[in-house]
Amino acid sequence: MDTAPEIAEAEANPYLYQKIENRLSTHGKNSSGVFKYKMQWVAAFFLVVALNASSFVIYASKMKKHRDVSAIEALKGEIITSNTYSY
Amino acid sequence: MSQFHENSFRELFEANKSKVYNISLNIVQNIEDAEDITQEVFVEVFRSLPDFKEASAPSTWIYRIAVNKSLDFIRAKKRKKRLAFLTQLFHPETGALQHEAPCFEHPGVLLENKEKTEILYKAINQLPGKQKAAFVLCRINGFTPQETSVLMGLSGKATESLLQRAKENLKKILGNFYDGRRN
Numbered sequence: 001m002d003t004a005p006e007i008a009e010a011e012a013n014p015y016l017y018q019k020i021e022n023r024l025s026t027h028g029k030n031s032s033g034v035f036k037y038k039m040q041w042v043a044a045f046f047l048v049v050a051l052n053a054s055s056f057v058i059y060a061s062k063m064k065k066h067r068d069v070s071a072i073e074a075l076k077g078e079i080i081t082s083n084t085y086s087y
Numbered sequence: 088m089s090q091f092h093e094n095s096f097r098e099l100f101e102a103n104k105s106k107v108y109n110i111s112l113n114i115v116q117n118i119e120d121a122e123d124i125t126q127e128v129f130v131e132v133f134r135s136l137p138d139f140k141e142a143s144a145p146s147t148w149i150y151r152i153a154v155n156k157s158l159d160f161i162r163a164k165k166r167k168k169r170l171a172f173l174t175q176l177f178h179p180e181t182g183a184l185q186h187e188a189p190c191f192e193h194p195g196v197l198l199e200n201k202e203k204t205e206i207l208y209k210a211i212n213q214l215p216g217k218q219k220a221a222f223v224l225c226r227i228n229g230f231t232p233q234e235t236s237v238l239m240g241l242s243g244k245a246t247e248s249l250l251q252r253a254k255e256n257l258k259k260i261l262g263n264f265y266d267g268r269r270n
Contacts, residue, residue, distance in 0.1 A: 007113075007193055007200075007204060007227055009105055009106075009109045010108065010109055010112055010118075010193065010194040011105070011194070012104045012105055012107075012108035012122075012125060013122055016104060016108075016122070016125060016126065016129075017097075017100060017104075019122075019126055020100070020126050020129050020130060020133070023126060023130055024130060024133060
């Protein structure tokens with residue numbers, strides 16, 4: 001290792017600067033596009049949450065209505081039965 | 088970008104591109120990867136240039152980025168290799184190992200030294216990441232141990248220890264290699 005063969009510096013690609021410039025300009029164009037794409041997913045997420053929440057609210061109110069109706073039917077049945085037996 | 092910013096960046100690029108490329112090349116041992124890393128280094132330099140506070144020389148700052156990016160690249164490559172069982176390990180047609188690095192031919196080496204250099208680089212490739220980086224920076228890229236410790240963000244003693252362990256490990260690896268050859 002102390003007598004390692006001579007390793008000269010290799011030449012970098014002569015077009016490296018152009019490649020870097022392209023990267024910088026492409027990233028600049030892409031970054032606003034990437035932001036919009038990410039925002040679309042955020043909006044989709046909140047839409048899904050909102051849809052689920054509204055479905056739950058509708059379902060809960062329907063279930064409450066159904067429970068109220070069942071309770072009234074049960075009460076009606078009891079009244080009819082008690083009226084029948086009281087004779 | 089402002090003209091001043093662009094001019095400063097261009098100057099820094101021209102002054103340091105060769106060294107950055109060679110640092111990456113000697114650590115990752117692949118010409119295309121070294122080029123990619125060099126591009127990433129200078130893209131980061133360009134973005135961070137307005138915030139550069141001149142705590143160190145600009146070249147030191149740039150070489151530190153190059154060392155860090157090269158080490159990150161090696162770690163990412165090792166992670167991919169560990170997950171290789173999820174992908175096909177062998178090429179379906181040739182049967183060759185897909186995740187094995189080919190022999191590294193350094194473009195800066197004379198023809199008569201090619202074989203020795205390939206053996207040396209193969210041995211260096213078996214070192215752990217930090218030992219590899221320390222050895223390459225000091226013995227191949229020509230930085231002093233003090234400069235190497237600054238580039239790697241380590242103390243002088245830590246760097247010396249890395250260099251010592253790298254040397255011992257290389258002696259073992261090369262010793263085993265040459266013993267195998269004799270037998």
